[in-house]
Amino acid sequence: MxxxxxxxxxxxxVSKPQEIDINLLLDQHHDRLYWMIRKIVxxxxxxxxxxxxxxMKIHKGLPSFKGNSSIxxxxxxxxYNECMRFLSQKKANLRLDEIDTDYIQTLTADxxxxxxxxxxxxxxxxxxxxxxxxHVFSLKYFDELTFKAMALILDxxxxxxxxxxxxxEKKIKTYLGKQIIV
Amino acid sequence: xxxxxQLKEKYINRHASMLGFEQPEGFSEQSRVLIKKKLHKxxxxxxxxxVRALFGTVAIAASMLLLFTLNLTPDTETTVASxxxxxxxxxxxxxxxxxxxxxxxxxxxxxESLLDNFExxxxxx
Numbered sequence: 525m526x527x528x529x530x531x532x533x534x535x536x537x538v539s540k541p542q543e544i545d546i547n548l549l550l551d552q553h554h555d556r557l558y559w560m561i562r563k564i565v566x567x568x569x570x571x572x573x574x575x576x577x578x579x580m581k582i583h584k585g586l587p588s589f590k591g592n593s594s595i596x597x598x599x600x601x602x603x604y605n606e607c608m609r610f611l612s613q614k615k616a617n618l619r620l621d622e623i624d625t626d627y628i629q630t631l632t633a634d635x636x637x638x639x640x641x642x643x644x645x646x647x648x649x650x651x652x653x654x655x656x657x658x659h660v661f662s663l664k665y666f667d668e669l670t671f672k673a674m675a676l677i678l679d680x681x682x683x684x685x686x687x688x689x690x691x692x693e694k695k696i697k698t699y700l701g702k703q704i705i706v
Numbered sequence: 707x708x709x710x711x712q713l714k715e716k717y718i719n720r721h722a723s724m725l726g727f728e729q730p731e732g733f734s735e736q737s738r739v740l741i742k743k744k745l746h747k748x749x750x751x752x753x754x755x756x757v758r759a760l761f762g763t764v765a766i767a768a769s770m771l772l773l774f775t776l777n778l779t780p781d782t783e784t785t786v787a788s789x790x791x792x793x794x795x796x797x798x799x800x801x802x803x804x805x806x807x808x809x810x811x812x813x814x815x816x817x818e819s820l821l822d823n824f825e826x827x828x829x830x831x
Contacts, residue, residue, distance in 0.1 A: 546745060554738050555714050558729075559721055568729055572737065579741045583748060636728040643726035666720065 544595065546583050553596060556667065557603050563662040564607040566627070568636040574610050578603045593676050600669070601677045604659075627651040649699040653692050660685055661692035 557578060562571040581602050589598060628651050631637050639647070650658055656678075663669045663677070671689070675682040714734070721727040730736075 547742060550738055550741060550745075552710065554741070555717060555734055558734075558737070559717050559727075562721070562727055563725070568727075575737065576741055576744065579745065580748065583745050631726075636730065637726050638722070638728050639726045643724065646724055647726065666725075 544586065544589075546586060549582070549595070549599070550579065553599060556596075557599060560600060560663070560667050561603055561607055563666060564604070564659060565610055566630045566637075567634040569634075570610065574603070574606050578606045581606065594673070597673045597676050600663075600667075600673070601679075604677050645700060645703050646696075648703075649696045652699055653695060657688050657692040657695070660688040661696070664689050665693075 554575075558571060558575050561574045561578065562568065565571050565574055578599075582599055585602065589595070593601075628647070631647060632639070650661070653661065659678070660674060663674050664671070669677070671682050671685050674685045678685065718729075
């Protein structure tokens with residue numbers, strides 16, 4: 525509910541999307557975008573770079589924003605595309621055998637990653653998921669986005685997003701269930 | 707504003723407790739200040755570029771207008787030259803026609819004289 529309130533404030537104060545104050549948007553959505561990016565790129569420093577690029581893109585694109593979707597969905601989409609651009613550049617610099625083990629290695633190499641037992645189990649469960657399932661799960665579970673918004677952000681069919689989410693949820697539950705039994 | 711602060715706390719706690727993600731102290735404020743500075747810098751650069759673009763467009767438009775005006779002004783030398791050229795073409799074609807005519811007449815005369823000569827020779831023999 526709190527998320528919905530914060531979304532509305534940016535739009536209710538203006539009559540046209542072009543009149544939205546970028547500073548107001550930044551104050552309201554900086555942290556949400558940071559966490560969304562962080563969950564995809566994993567490392568704090570990388571997230572910071574991607575976040576800055578995202579805000580530059582938002583600033584550049586704001587005059588052409590038509591208001592077909594909500595402003596936060598539009599910003600999330602820009603952020604997601606920036607993450608994908610970053611990951612593809614990063615993958616291009618990795619050897620093939622490095623890609624599979626990349627998730628856990630990247631996490632543990634970050635100075636701002638603090639793993640206790642719960643975190644380790646949960647991250648290990650996330651690491652078992654394919655990239656698209658992991659992104660869908662994160663956007664729904666942590667960022668509390670609707671399936672409709674996620675479909676717009678990821679440029680996919682709403683039903684396929686639902687399928688990916690439920691698959692991911694099931695896999696995580698199964699993995700964590702096994703860990704608790706062990 | 708209170709909602710926003712609560713939301714931020716909720717996000718930070720959830721990401722730290724479940725995913726182990728932490729961030730440097732005061733990161734949010736510092737990052738916002740940094741991004742605002744960058745955005746401000748970009749705005750300034752954009753306005754400089756806009757002024758440059760405006761000057762460029764005005765200069766191009768002025769040049770095109772000048773060229774257009776020059777083209778509209780009557781150029782006497784060009785007119786004279788074109789008239790002379792038309793005249794030259796006319797004379798040349800006229801001369802050619804005449805020459806052709808003369809050649810045809812000449813051919814006819816030659817053929818007739820040759821025929822006469824042949825008939826004369828035939829009559830003599």
